[in-house]
Amino acid sequence: MKILVVGKGGREHALIRALAESPSAPVLYCFPGSDAIFERAHAVPVDGLHSLIEWMVAEKIDLCVAGEESYLVKDEGLANLCEQVGIPCWGPHKQSAQLEASKEFAKNFLERQAIPTGKAQVVDTFEDAMTAIGGEYPTVLKFDGLAAGKGVAVCPDETTAREFLEEVLVEKRFGTGRLLVEECLTGPEVSIFAAIVDEQYLIFTPARDYKRALDGDEGPNTGGMGAVASRNLISPELLEQIEKEIIQPTVRGLNAENLPYRGFLYFGLMLTPQGPKVIEYNCRFGDPECQAVMPLVSGDLAEFCLAGARGIVQPEAIQFSDGWSVGVILASAGYPETSRNDDVISGLADVDRARIYHAGTKRLSDGTWVTQGGRVLAIVATAETRIAAAALAHAEAAKITFPGSQRRSDIGIRNF
DSSP states (O other), X not given: OEEEEEEOSHHHHHHHHHHHTSTTOOEEEEEEOOTTGGGTSEEOOOSSHHHHHHHHHHHTOSEEEEOSTHHHHSTTOHHHHHHHTTOOEESOOTTTTHHHHOHHHHHHHHHHTTOOBOOEEEESSHHHHHHHHTTOSSEEEEESSOOTTOSEEEESSHHHHHHHHIIIIISOTTOSOOXXXXXXXXXXXXEEEEEEETTEEEEOOOEEEOOEEEGGGEEEEOSOXXXXXXXXXXXXXXXXXXXXXXXXXXXXHHHHTTOOOEEXXXXXXXXXXXXXXXXXXXXXXXXXXXXXXXXXXXXXXHHHHHHHHTTOOOGGGEEEOSSEEEEEEEEOTTTTTOOOOOOBOBXXXXXXXXXXXXXXXXXXXXXXXXXXXXXXXXXXXXXXXXXXXXXXXXXXXXXXXXXTOBOOSOTXXXXX
C-alpha cells in the first residue's frame, strides 16, 4: 500500500508515525513535509496541488490522507481532485470543508441543523462589530476564514476588542473576510474527533488542548501549547449526550445537505451549564490534540483510513487505550506574536520515555536540529493515570533546550 500524507507540521508527523506503525506496513510519502517527517516518509518532488495530483497518478498512490486543512479548500480542493482521478482521499470535499474554512458557513449549518451553539452576528466593518458587541463583555470575535488557529479572540473588555477588530477588519491581518461577533460561552472545553464515512462514524479518544501561551491560561491565544487525551477525560454519559445531540445531527446534516464527507471531523465543544455546545468544527485532526491522541491508538490505522476513504468503516481495524496521554509544546522565542528561527536544539537524544513530534524544525547538514517556526516540538508521554502521564511529559520535555524556549508547566495539570 502506498500512502501520501499532505501537510508538514507536528500533526502530520504524528499521523506519519501512526501509519508507519500499522501492521500493513505501507510505503509512505509526504508533501510538503519536513526534515523530521522525511525520516519516515519519502519526499515528493512537486511544486503545487495540481502537480501533486499528477504525481499521485503516475506513482499509483493507493490513498491520500489530508492532514493540513488549507489543501482541502485550495483551488478545486484536494479531495475533489483526487476523486476526479480515482484516488481514495481521507479528507472531505471542498464544499464540505467550508465547515472549517468559513465560520459563517459553519454557524449557519449549526443553526439549520438545530445543533447547540452560541448565538452570533456576522459583520463586515469595525463600526458594525462595535454595534453588535453593544458594550457586552466578554465577547468572542471570530474571523470568518482560515487563520492557522489564531483568528479567534476572547475579549474581556472594549480595549482588547478594538485591538483585535483593528487587526482583522482594518489591517486585514488574515486577509479579506467578514467577522462573527459571538456569545461568550463558559465552561471547560473538550475536543471530540470522529472518523466520518458518509452516514457512518467512529468516535476517537477525546482530548483537551491549552490555547493560552502562559501558565494559568494567561497570555495571548496560540495554536495550542499542549494537550491531554483519554477515554476517561469525560464520562460515558456525557459522551453519549454529545453523540446524540451533536455528532449524530452533524452527520445527518452533512448527508441531507449533500456535503460529502470521508475523513476526520473535529468538534470543538464548550461544556456549558446548559449542556455541550459547538464552538467550532475542524475538517481534520486537531493540532496539538493529534499528537496526544495518536499514541493511544493501536492496530492498523492505514487500513482503517483506506477502507474509510473507499466508503467502509472498519472499527475492528483499530483499538483505543484506556490510559492517558499528555503532550507538551516547546515554542520558539516570541511566539505567538512572532517566531525566531535557527536556534540550536539540544537534548533530543536524551528523551527516552516519551515521543517527540517535530512541528517547526530544520536539520542542518551536520545533523544539528534548529528551530524553524513558532511551535517547535511536541513531547508526548503516556501512562495509566493523568498525573503520571503529565509528570513524565514535563520531565522529558525539560531535557530539551534551545535559546528562548517557551513551555507551559501546567499542561495536563490545570483544568482538572
